[in-house]
Structures are given as C-alpha cells and as structure tokens.
Amino acid sequence: MLAFIVRRLIGLVVVLWAVVTFTFLLIRITPGGPFDRERKLPASIEQELLKRHKLDGTEGRAWGIRVGAEFGLKEGLRIALGNAGSLGQQYFSYLGDLLHGDLRLSTKYRDRSVNEILAETLPVSMLLGGLAFLVASTVGVWLGCYAASHRDGWGDHAAMFSAIGAISVPTFVTGPLAILLVAILLPIFPVGGLNGLWSLILPALVLASPYVAYIARLTRTSMLETLGQDFIRTARAKGLPEREVVYKHALKVAILPVVSFLGPLAANLLTGSIVVEAVFNLPGMGGFFVNSILNRDGFLLGGVVIVYCAFLVLMNLVVDVAYTLLDRRIRLF
Amino acid sequence: MDAATAPALVLDAPPSLRLSVVTKASLVYLLLVALGAIFVPSLLPEGFGQPSPQQYLPPGAEGHLLGTDLNGRDLLYRVFTGARISLLVGLAGALIALFVGTGYGILAGYVGGRTDDWMMRGVDVLYAVPRLIFILLLVYAVEQPLRAWLFATFRDTALVGLAQYTKIVILIFSLGLIEWLTMARIVRGQVLALKSLQFVSAARSLGQTNWKIITRHLLPNLAGIITVYLTLTIPAVMLDESFMSFLGLGVDASQASWGTLLADGANVINPVKSYWWLLLFPGLLMSTTLLALNFLGDGLRDALDPRRRER
Numbered sequence: 001m002l003a004f005i006v007r008r009l010i011g012l013v014v015v016l017w018a019v020v021t022f023t024f025l026l027i028r029i030t031p032g033g034p035f036d037r038e039r040k041l042p043a044s045i046e047q048e049l050l051k052r053h054k055l056d057g058t059e060g061r062a063w064g065i066r067v068g069a070e071f072g073l074k075e076g077l078r079i080a081l082g083n084a085g086s087l088g089q090q091y092f093s094y095l096g097d098l099l100h101g102d103l104r105l106s107t108k109y110r111d112r113s114v115n116e117i118l119a120e121t122l123p124v125s126m127l128l129g130g131l132a133f134l135v136a137s138t139v140g141v142w143l144g145c146y147a148a149s150h151r152d153g154w155g156d157h158a159a160m161f162s163a164i165g166a167i168s169v170p171t172f173v174t175g176p177l178a179i180l181l182v183a184i185l186l187p188i189f190p191v192g193g194l195n196g197l198w199s200l201i202l203p204a205l206v207l208a209s210p211y212v213a214y215i216a217r218l219t220r221t222s223m224l225e226t227l228g229q230d231f232i233r234t235a236r237a238k239g240l241p242e243r244e245v246v247y248k249h250a251l252k253v254a255i256l257p258v259v260s261f262l263g264p265l266a267a268n269l270l271t272g273s274i275v276v277e278a279v280f281n282l283p284g285m286g287g288f289f290v291n292s293i294l295n296r297d298g299f300l301l302g303g304v305v306i307v308y309c310a311f312l313v314l315m316n317l318v319v320d321v322a323y324t325l326l327d328r329r330i331r332l333f
Numbered sequence: 334m335d336a337a338t339a340p341a342l343v344l345d346a347p348p349s350l351r352l353s354v355v356t357k358a359s360l361v362y363l364l365l366v367a368l369g370a371i372f373v374p375s376l377l378p379e380g381f382g383q384p385s386p387q388q389y390l391p392p393g394a395e396g397h398l399l400g401t402d403l404n405g406r407d408l409l410y411r412v413f414t415g416a417r418i419s420l421l422v423g424l425a426g427a428l429i430a431l432f433v434g435t436g437y438g439i440l441a442g443y444v445g446g447r448t449d450d451w452m453m454r455g456v457d458v459l460y461a462v463p464r465l466i467f468i469l470l471l472v473y474a475v476e477q478p479l480r481a482w483l484f485a486t487f488r489d490t491a492l493v494g495l496a497q498y499t500k501i502v503i504l505i506f507s508l509g510l511i512e513w514l515t516m517a518r519i520v521r522g523q524v525l526a527l528k529s530l531q532f533v534s535a536a537r538s539l540g541q542t543n544w545k546i547i548t549r550h551l552l553p554n555l556a557g558i559i560t561v562y563l564t565l566t567i568p569a570v571m572l573d574e575s576f577m578s579f580l581g582l583g584v585d586a587s588q589a590s591w592g593t594l595l596a597d598g599a600n601v602i603n604p605v606k607s608y609w610w611l612l613l614f615p616g617l618l619m620s621t622t623l624l625a626l627n628f629l630g631d632g633l634r635d636a637l638d639p640r641r642r643e644r
Contacts, residue, residue, distance in 0.1 A: 023466070026466075026470055027470075030470055030473060030474040031474065031477060031478070032473065164624060164627050164628060164631070165620075165624055167627065168568065168620050168621075168623035168624040168626075168627055169616070169620040169623070169624075170572055170575060170576065170579075170595075170619075170620075170623075172575075172576070172579045172592075172596070172599060173595060173612070173616035173619070173620060175599070176598065176599040176602045176612050177612065177613070177616065179602055180602050180607055180609055180612070183604075184602070184603075184604050191603075191604055264460075274465075274580065275576070275579065275580075278580075279599060289463070289465065290465065290469070290580060290582070293465075293466065293469045293470065293473075294469070294582075301466075305463070305466075308463060
C-alpha cells in the first residue's frame with residue numbers, strides 16, 4: 001500500500017512538471033505579453049519590468065545567437081535560435097524557482113507574490129468548496145438511493161425531474177435568484193461578502209445544486225443495477241428489512257461509480273468556482289484563473305494550475321485507495 | 334448482443350420511435366422557442382430593439398410585455414434575439430463536437446490495440462485539464478490574427494463585414510473542440526462492440542475496404558447513439574457559451590446571447606432596487622430550453638436503447 005502511494009506521489013511530480021511546462025509554453029507562445037498596454041511602455045521601463053519578473057532571458061538569447069553564428073546560419077534562423085534560447089533560460093529559471101517553492105511575483109498585481117495571493121484566497125475557496133462537496137455528496141447519494149428504492153413511484157419521478165431541472169439551470173441564474181429571494185426579499189442570509197461561516201451557506205448550496213442532481217442520477221442508475229443482483233436477493237430472503245438491504249448491502253457496491261466521480265469533483269470544488277465567488281462577492285481563488293489568462297499573468301496562472309492539478313491527482317489517489325477499502329475484489333497493490 | 338443472431342446491416346432500428354409524453358412535449362417546446370427566435374423580433378413594433386429613454390420599465394408597461402432594460406430596449410426583443418445567438422452557438426458547436434468526437438471514436442475503436450489505448454489515454458488527460466484555459470487561449474491566440482487577416486485581404490470589399498463575426502465563429506469552434514470527449518468515448522465503445530459482430534467480419538471477408546465498412550456498416554448503426562449525444566451536447570455547449578458570456582468573454586456585446594442578458598440581469602440585483610425581470614425572464618427561457626433539450630436527449634436514449642430504460 002505504501003509503495004503504491006509513493007509511486008503515485010512520484011507520478012504527481014511528473015504531472016505537475018508536464019502541466020507547468022504546458023501552461024508556460026502556451027502563455028509565452030500565444031501573442032501578447034504581460035506588459036502590453038494600449039500605449040506601448042518605453043523600452044527602458046519594459047526592460048526593467050522584464051528583468052524584475054525574470055522574463056528577460058538575455059543570456060539565453062546571446063547564447064542562441066552565438067551558437068547560430070558558429071554554425072554559420074542565416075540571420076533569420078539565428079534570431080529564432082536566440083528567441084528559443086531566451087525562452088529556454090526563462091523556463092529553466094522558473095522551474096528552479098518552483099523547486100524552491102517560490103511561485104514568483106504576479107506580473108499584474110506587481111507587489112504581491114503568487115504564494116501570498118494563493119495563501120489568502122485558497123482557504124476561502126476550500127471552505128466554500130468543502131461545504132458544497134459535503135452537501136452534494138450526502139444529499140445526492142441519499143436522493144439517488146431514495147429514488148432507486150421507490151422506483152417509478154411519484155417520489156422517484158419528482159426527484160429525477162428536479163434533478164434534470166437542477167442540471168439545466170446554470171449557477172449564474174440560481175445564484176442571483178437565490179440572493180433575490182432569501183437575502184433581499186426574505187433577509188435570512190447576507191447578500192454577499194465573506195463574514196463568518198453563515199455567509200458561506202447560501203453560496204455553498206447554490207454551488208452544490210447541479211452536483212447534487214448529477215450524483216443523484218448517478219447513484220440511482222448504479223443502485224438499480226445493484227438491486228437486481230443475486231446477493232441482494234439473498235439479503236432479502238434472509239428477511240432483512242428493506243432499509244438495511246438498500247443502505248447497508250447495496251449501497252456499498254452501488255456507490256463505487258459515484259466515488260470515482262467524487263474525486264475530480266472535489267478538486268473542482270475545492271479550488272474555487274468563478275461564477276459563485278463572483279456572484280456572492282467572495283474573495284476566493286476562482287476569479288484569478290480567468291483574470292490571470294486575460295492579463296497574461298503567466299506566473300499567477302502557473303500557481304493556480306499547479307494547485308488545481310495537485311488537488312486533482314491527490315483526490316484521484318484518495319479515490320483509488322477508497323475503492324480498495326470499499327470493494328475487496330479490487331487489488332491495486 | 335449475440336453475434337449469431339445479428340447478421341443485419343442495421344441492428345435494432347426501431348420501426349417507429351416510442352417517445353414518452355415528456356419527450357414529445359420537449360420537442361414541441363423547442364420548436365416553439367426556435368420559431369420565436371425566428372419570428373418574434375420582427376413582429377414587435379419598430380424601434381423596440383433600439384435604445385430609448387424609457388429605461389427599466391416593469392413588465393407590461395407601455396406595450397413592453399417583459400419590460401425594458403438599462404438602455405430602454407424591449408426585453409422580449411432581446412430575449413429572442415439572444416435565443417438566435419445561443420441556439421446557433423449551441424447547434425453549431427455541438428455539430429463540430431459531433432464530427433470530431435465521432436471521427437476520433439471510430440478511429441480509436443476500429444484500429445484498436447495500442448493506438449486505441451493511447452488515444453483514450455489522451456481523452457482522459459483532456460478531461461482533467463480545465464477547459465477554460467483552452468477556450469481563452471484559443472480565442473486570444475486566433476482572434477486578433479484572423480481579424481487582421483480579414484481586414485487585409487478583403488479591404489475594399491463587402492466581405493470585410495465578416496470581421497464582426499470572427500469572435501463568435503472562433504467561440505463556436507473552441508467550444509466544439511472541447512465538448513467532443515464524451516462523444517468520442519461513447520462512439521468508441523459502440524464501435525468496439527460492433528466490429529466483432531458477424532456482419533462486419535462478413536463484409537471484411539468479402540473484401541470490403543475499411544472505409545466502406547465504416548461508412549456502410551458502422552455509421553448506420555451508430556446513427557442512433559450519435560443523435561442522442563448530439564441532443565445532449567447542445568445544452569452543454571449552450572451552458573459553456575453562456576458561462577463565457579456571463580464572464581464577459583463570450584460573444585460581442587452587439588450580439589447579446591442569453592449569457593450576456595443574464596450577466597446584465599445579475600448586475601441589477603441589489604438590496605436597494607432590484608429589476609428582477611431582467612434576470613428572471615432570460616433565466617427562465619434559457620433554463621426551460623436546456624431542460625427540454627436534456628429531456629429530449631434522455632427520452633431519445635430510452636427509446637433507442639430499451640435496456641437502459643430498465644435501469
């Protein structure tokens with residue numbers, strides 16, 4: 001078991017490296033730089049900024065041009081090689097900083113480091129996402145079990161109808177509507193902003209609603225399949241009460257596909273939701289994801305993506321371990 | 334499926350679809366929305382779509398059935414012109430996803446073996462990457478150059494007018510290019526099952542080329558499942574588009590989609606004074622349309638695959 005976990009953690013490092021490389025190259029190759037403005041900055045200031053953010057790569061460029069000259073290449077090729085050298089130098093120095101745990105300065109929010117920004121916003125997102133995750137998994141699984149065990153009854157139909165409904169209504173409709181109804185017309189919840197745990201309840205419910213529906217549908221399908229199996233007939237034949245058959249015997253098997261959905265879901269929710277955080281005016285991490293791309297803020301984007309991927313891989317690891325605990329037939333290690 | 338009992342060219346093609354009431358109702362509703370998108374804006378009085386001083390009229394006031402917005406434009410007009418954009422993006426994006434996903438799925442499933450493994454591993458990786466990165470970078474990498482190219486090539490011709498559509502076209506392509514993953518998985522699974530059946534081996538032993546086997550024998554059998562997932566991809570693409578527009582990154586403001594309207598509507602919800610109709614009506618129309626599309630997809634799936642209904 002330990003060897004398996006260690007192997008997966010090594011895999012995590014490889015994944016992070018690949019993702020960092022991918023985003024770094026993408027943001028550097030696509031047109032537009034972090035310091036492009038409507039009016040072009042004076043060359044000296046731009047140089048200064050590039051230097052401060054370790055994006056100049058002068059030595060790499062000089063090295064590329066020198067190598068190009070040595071091989072007697074044409075001018076155009078030499079410049080291309082110089083650009084490649086410059087990019088290479090920037091990339092390797094970035095990797096070096098990352099290995100020291102330094103996510104660098106944001107190029108947009110000049111005086112703040114990415115570490116600082118993440119340390120401030122990630123806990124908010126994690127708290128909101130954690131609440132939403134709890135709601136989505138518990139309510140979703142319970143609703144799915146209920147619908148499956150009352151198959152084709154009106155409860156089943158009502159649950160599945162509202163599930164498709166909840167999947168169809170986007171959170172940027174439910175969010176503002178919820179604010180209007182239970183924060184403005186009936187002032188039960190605060191309108192927005194972060195002010196204690198109570199202010200996170202409504203955003204968490206809004207964030208959870210489509211996932212509740214999704215998990216309920218998934219659970220119902222899987223549960224119906226399980227309820228048709230032989231060991232359930234045995235359990236019923238033993239005279240176990242139906243409640244025990246569904247929630248104790250069948251659920252243990254039926255929950256497996258749900259568990260594998262929960263891994264990526266947890267990573268998604270814990271790293272913040274752009275819409276819900278914007279609608280409820282919460283200082284979470286979600287907004288930085290979009291803004292960092294729009295501002296060509298490569299280091300901030302890098303930090304956000306690293307956090308997201310690390311969560312994703314770790315949660316998938318948790319799922320795999322949970323699988324072996326839930327289903328003894330599966331052996332990973 | 335049992336190979337011995339399946340020599341038919343087209344398997345299980347239902348002679349007539351048995352659709353549930355909900356599915357039929359969804360279909361009718363979608364047709365109504367589409368008709369509304371086509372005709373309603375031109376049926377409204379002249380000038381309803383133009384900015385006017387009558388801002389924030391509540392629903393029903395002065396002939397404005399759904400009220401007016403910040404610029405005094407009629408909301409009914411805007412909701413249905415928005416429907417044009419949203420439905421167009423959804424349909425076109427889903428079609429692109431359909432072509433890419435089906436092609437990829439057939440290739441992976443038909444070739445099989447290690448190629449299949451690698452292609453599906455690629456799909457798994459793409460599932461994990463945040464899709465927003467792709468859309469944003471694609472839009473930003475392609476839009477400016479394309480627009481510049483259009484201006485340079487068609488400078489004194491009428492075609493320069495195309496430049497205003499670059500953003501929406503790129504958006505459609507990038508949404509289509511990220512929503513094909515599920516389609517690829519489903520199609521691949523079906524192809525894997527189909528290609529081991531007797532009629533495919535029969536066709537092969539008669540010397541049919543791979544291309545003919547795919548187009549004549551596999552595609553007709555895939556048509557049903559492809560239709561189902563097409564109906565389910567449309568709402569997914571529409572949700573993505575409205576999400577982008579909500580963030581202000583989607584279609585240009587001149588071509589407001591439902592997402593744009595919803596973003597405007599969400600902005601005027603505040604404790605002081607809420608112009609609720611600007612949020613409620615676009616939200617209602619969009620949600621019911623997505624609901625109908627999802628019901629239609631589910632209903633078609635049940636009708637085409639009776640085994641699923643049992644679950």
